[in-house]
Amino acid sequence: xxxxLRAFAARVTGLAISTFARFMTAPxxxxxxxxxVPRQRVYYANHTSNGxxxxxxxxxxxxxxxxxxxxxxxxxxxxxxxxAFIGREVFNAVLIDRRPEARTEDPVAQMAAALDQGxxxxxxxxxxxxxxxxDLLPFKSGLYHxxxxxxxxxxxxxxxxxxxxxxxxxxxxxxxxxxxLTFGAPLRIDxxxxxxxFLARATEALLALKAxx
Amino acid sequence: MTSPHLLWLLAGVGTILVxxxxxxxxxxxxxxxxxxxxxxxxxxxxxxxxxxxxxxxALAFIAGKPGVVLLFALCSFAALREFLxxxxxxRADHWSLVACFFLILPLQYWFLATDWxxxxxxxxxxxxxLLLPVASALRGSTQNFLVRVSxxxxxxxxxxxxxxxxxxxxxxxxPGFEGRNVILIAYLIFVVQLSDVLQYVWGKLIxxxxxxxNLSPSKTWEGLIGGAxxxxxxxxxxxxMTPFSPLEAAGMCLLITLMGFSGGLVMSAIKRxxxxxxxxxxxxxxGGFLDRLDSVIFAAPIFFHVTxxxxxxx
Numbered sequence: 001x002x003x004x005l006r007a008f009a010a011r012v013t014g015l016a017i018s019t020f021a022r023f024m025t026a027p028x029x030x031x032x033x034x035x036x037v038p039r040q041r042v043y044y045a046n047h048t049s050n051g052x053x054x055x056x057x058x059x060x061x062x063x064x065x066x067x068x069x070x071x072x073x074x075x076x077x078x079x080x081x082x083x084a085f086i087g088r089e090v091f092n093a094v095l096i097d098r099r100p101e102a103r104t105e106d107p108v109a110q111m112a113a114a115l116d117q118g119x120x121x122x123x124x125x126x127x128x129x130x131x132x133x134x135d136l137l138p139f140k141s142g143l144y145h146x147x148x149x150x151x152x153x154x155x156x157x158x159x160x161x162x163x164x165x166x167x168x169x170x171x172x173x174x175x176x177x178x179x180x181l182t183f184g185a186p187l188r189i190d191x192x193x194x195x196x197x198f199l200a201r202a203t204e205a206l207l208a209l210k211a212x213x
Numbered sequence: 214m215t216s217p218h219l220l221w222l223l224a225g226v227g228t229i230l231v232x233x234x235x236x237x238x239x240x241x242x243x244x245x246x247x248x249x250x251x252x253x254x255x256x257x258x259x260x261x262x263x264x265x266x267x268x269x270x271a272l273a274f275i276a277g278k279p280g281v282v283l284l285f286a287l288c289s290f291a292a293l294r295e296f297l298x299x300x301x302x303x304r305a306d307h308w309s310l311v312a313c314f315f316l317i318l319p320l321q322y323w324f325l326a327t328d329w330x331x332x333x334x335x336x337x338x339x340x341x342x343l344l345l346p347v348a349s350a351l352r353g354s355t356q357n358f359l360v361r362v363s364x365x366x367x368x369x370x371x372x373x374x375x376x377x378x379x380x381x382x383x384x385x386x387x388p389g390f391e392g393r394n395v396i397l398i399a400y401l402i403f404v405v406q407l408s409d410v411l412q413y414v415w416g417k418l419i420x421x422x423x424x425x426x427n428l429s430p431s432k433t434w435e436g437l438i439g440g441a442x443x444x445x446x447x448x449x450x451x452x453x454m455t456p457f458s459p460l461e462a463a464g465m466c467l468l469i470t471l472m473g474f475s476g477g478l479v480m481s482a483i484k485r486x487x488x489x490x491x492x493x494x495x496x497x498x499x500g501g502f503l504d505r506l507d508s509v510i511f512a513a514p515i516f517f518h519v520t521x522x523x524x525x526x527x
Contacts, residue, residue, distance in 0.1 A: 026294060028494045168304050175310040176290070178298040178493060 010089035017090065018058040021051065025166055025179040029059040032212060033185030034156060038063045040120050041154045041186065044143060046136055046206060047124035048164035051174075055163060056122050057091065059181045069114055070122040071107075073098050094121065108145045115150050125202070131169045135207060139199045147189035147198065154186035155202065159209035182209040216393050218454035222403060223271055230267065233260045258498030266496070266505070270402070274395050278383050279326070281398065285380045286322040291502040292372040292510075293318065295492040299483075300364035305354035309345050309362075313369060317341050321373050328384045330527065337374040342366055371510055372503070378513040385517075385525040390456045397520065400455055401469060404448040405512050408470040409477070412440025429481045432474075441470040456524050468519065469512040476511025480504075 053070040074095040077087030087093045094114045097103035127140040159182045167174040237257040245253040273284040324333035346362040382397040416436025424432045448466035452459045493501020
């Protein structure tokens with residue numbers, strides 16, 4: 001009985017969160033060079049706000065959303081029972097530990113395992129929220145290692161525009177403004193490609209969407 | 214709230230939409246069976262969106278004053294969200310922007326719902342105008358200060374103040390017209406939107422001379438004159454459901470169709486300056502709320518004040 005109730009509560013909470021996100025941002029998804037079809041993918045996006053993955057999750061059409069799991073920091077999402085409920089049960093997040101010294105599981109292996117189960121992923125390759133003036137922080141190597149172990153997967157860049165104006169860092173109440181999510185043509189790693197070359201190419205592909213939006 | 218005249222008007226609009234839907238579907242079957250013509254797809258999307266808009270409006274009319282006030286408060290919210298997305302502001306304006314949505318907007322519609330004319334007619338032009346920049350100034354950022362506060366004030370005037378004058382028509386007291394004020398709203402929206410549609414049709418048929426070539430390729434003098442005159446003719450023919458005589462109705466229709474045209478023109482200038490085609494994307498085929506409401510927003514306050522001055526006892 002209890003698991004059924006929890007699952008129901010998770011669905012209702014998910015619906016409430018995405019309704020709130022729609023109310024505040026009327027998110028507009030622009031599919032540019034890629035179609036919104038239910039194919040397995042890794043969506044990678046810029047990260048300026050805690051709401052980024054909620055918005056990306058909300059902007060996906062329902063059949064795609066059902067199979068998509070955000071990759072999130074365990075050290076953030078397991079700090080309170082409410083966060084743990086939202087992270088684990090509402091969004092079915094793949095929780096990874098960002099602290100190399102503390103972790104027991106390899107994040108790349110966790111992401112690969114989720115892909116092997118058929119899920120699509122949402123990841124933020126900058127590894128942390130960007131509150132600088134630069135468009136993007138340098139990518140961490142996670143995206144590269146994931147592409148290396150699962151080279152057949154489509155990596156889809158997603159530029160999220162305006163969400164940092166809805167909820168600037170340090171503010172409590174968001175301002176309703178329209179946010180745009182631009183989905184770009186998918187990338188795959190070339191077997192010969194070095195880490196730096198691949199990460200540079202992935203960064204460029206994401207920045208190109210900002211210019212287009 | 215419903216009156217036989219309102220039902221007639223809604224039935225008329227329903228008939229027009231049924232005809233439009235049939236024509237749209239026939240065109241699609243003949244010319245664009247697999248969706249290959251963007252013009253026909255857009256036409257059908259527009260007609261479908263009109264159905265939704267007319268049904269929402271009809272439901273609000275049935276729900277009475279609270280329904281109409283709520284509907285326009287929501288339209289103001291969506292319009293403001295579109296407008297402020299494109300204005301200049303920085304982090305120091307965060308609390309001003311929060312106040313626009315969650316304080317000023319509900320207050321304006323609250324004053325309206327309580328029929329406090331003395332307050333809702335000056336609240337935004339005086340109180341918001343003076344106090345909102347203080348909230349931004351206290352945060353200390355002076356960069357582009359005048360641009361920031363002016364654009365925010367403009368957003369408030371257009372999206373909240375002017376738009377709220379549509380439901381304000383419900384609170385006029387016109388002798389001999391008691392209980393039928395909702396007709397004024399239906400009439401205003403019908404004539405202005407009909408004029409928009411007819412300007413588009415006349416422009417497509419015989420449009421040659423552009424009114425403002427730098428601003429909008431689709432606004433022509435032929436379209437304007439043809440659309441305004443034909444909408445005025447139809448509006449005049451409906452004088453019997455309004456408090457106006459035929460001549461007065463013609464004058465009113467001319468006034469609101471010209472204001473409606475001006476609204477489209479001014480809002481196009483803003484869009485052109487910001488490098489966008491549409492204000493938003495929520496109304497399929499039309500763009501955003503502001504794309505559909507720009508003409509009504511410009512016509513409503515003038516229609517309200519002229520009607521109030523000459524016909525209302527309040």
